[in-house]
Amino acid sequence: MHWHFKLNLTITFFLFIGTDLWSKPLVDIQLSKKRITSGPMNHFFGYIGHVQNIPWNGNGRYILALRTAFQDKMPGPNDPADIVLIDAKNNYSVKKIDETTAWNPQQGTMFYWNPDSPNSQFFFNDRDENTGKVFCVLFDISQGTKGERVKEFRYHDTPIGNSGVAQNGGHFLAINYARMSRLRPVTGYKGANDWTIGMSYPDDDGIFKVDISSGNKKLLVSFKKIAQFFDKKYNSKELPSLFINHTLWNREDNKIFFFARAGWSGSKKVKINQPFIMNSDGSELTPLSRHIGGHPEWSYENKMIGRINKDQVIYDTNSQQVIGKIGTPKIFPDPEGDIALSPNGQWFVNGFKDKNKKKNYYTIYNLKDGSHVRSEGFNIGKWTSGDLRQDPSPCWNRESNQLLIPSLSEDGKSRQLYILSISKK
Numbered sequence: 001m002h003w004h005f006k007l008n009l010t011i012t013f014f015l016f017i018g019t020d021l022w023s024k025p026l027v028d029i030q031l032s033k034k035r036i037t038s039g040p041m042n043h044f045f046g047y048i049g050h051v052q053n054i055p056w057n058g059n060g061r062y063i064l065a066l067r068t069a070f071q072d073k074m075p076g077p078n079d080p081a082d083i084v085l086i087d088a089k090n091n092y093s094v095k096k097i098d099e100t101t102a103w104n105p106q107q108g109t110m111f112y113w114n115p116d117s118p119n120s121q122f123f124f125n126d127r128d129e130n131t132g133k134v135f136c137v138l139f140d141i142s143q144g145t146k147g148e149r150v151k152e153f154r155y156h157d158t159p160i161g162n163s164g165v166a167q168n169g170g171h172f173l174a175i176n177y178a179r180m181s182r183l184r185p186v187t188g189y190k191g192a193n194d195w196t197i198g199m200s201y202p203d204d205d206g207i208f209k210v211d212i213s214s215g216n217k218k219l220l221v222s223f224k225k226i227a228q229f230f231d232k233k234y235n236s237k238e239l240p241s242l243f244i245n246h247t248l249w250n251r252e253d254n255k256i257f258f259f260a261r262a263g264w265s266g267s268k269k270v271k272i273n274q275p276f277i278m279n280s281d282g283s284e285l286t287p288l289s290r291h292i293g294g295h296p297e298w299s300y301e302n303k304m305i306g307r308i309n310k311d312q313v314i315y316d317t318n319s320q321q322v323i324g325k326i327g328t329p330k331i332f333p334d335p336e337g338d339i340a341l342s343p344n345g346q347w348f349v350n351g352f353k354d355k356n357k358k359k360n361y362y363t364i365y366n367l368k369d370g371s372h373v374r375s376e377g378f379n380i381g382k383w384t385s386g387d388l389r390q391d392p393s394p395c396w397n398r399e400s401n402q403l404l405i406p407s408l409s410e411d412g413k414s415r416q417l418y419i420l421s422i423s424k425k
Contacts, residue, residue, distance in 0.1 A: 028425040030373075035407075043094070044393075047107045054113060060399070065086055068082070071388065076101075076191045077192075080099040081099060083098040083109070086417070102134050110124065121140045123139075123172065167250070170253075174210055178196075203222045204222065256278050290315065293336045332350050334353070346366065347422070358384060361374055362374070
């Protein structure tokens, strides 16, 4: 289904009755919640469900998650997390099938079910216990008694991990998570092997594209090439070391969005957060003239959803123009929150944080008729900011009627997973 925003969708359909209560829309949307994991171990998926990063497998039976014994430190090489399957058809029973030492609380291990075999195959990142080199794993749950690693994407000259699978399959993007650990610790893998130490803008690192079938890799864009876009504004002494966040394929798999960043850790005088678009073959690298903040999400036909000022906007990456808005600032009080478009393109969710209340909230918006509802608050305790923060991270199911979300357990001692179910009368 393709949808276009030629009109400004700003009609209000509901009445707030308090931020901790369910809202009551005139077009009735009902929400129900269910906790599906329990402590004392922590359970989480890790990343936002944008670009159709869906925790459920193809037939909806299994939900992927990480299970950890701690939540109070960044993991290192000797802190493995269990990779578990949660059985939605068997009272959400949990089974360990593997483990990884390439993970962090914010992004997990970059889980993604393989679009070419979504019932049984998924990707995750790991690191070699001897060399510390990061690599991507393709795992098949239908092999053996607990499943097997059917492929490992190891590159000894450039140890990289998955940073985004093409939405229609065939390829994944990959970045240097060891470099991320130095320059943006919240998204990196502490203690991993980094071949770019001492290099601010290496010409052999950047965004790689990996062919899943052959394993062949290609460097789509290097840090050296990206740095050239900043030559006129900064000299080499002013521009800190560059890194990359959020490599996002669009729904048609012909465009890639990413942020080029610098100066995000330490006392740097220069801080860069520049969005770029390029073709999926690396051609036509283009800096965007407007910063669409937060964690932008791809819509259809090269449109993106993001934030400009106080508005949740639709941005045309071809014309580099805002062509519409979703809702109002009252409906979306933090348009820079974690956002995701449902697989069927009809629903939009914005997860946002209230640090004073120490809770995450979710506004769920129907793009067809403008109806919407806000969830109750989900407890995040003291984890409101920093590397160990509890982000909203909403993730859609394949039927576009449920969301997987994280929250502290009722006793506040562990991180657990909840399902929000959505229905309309």
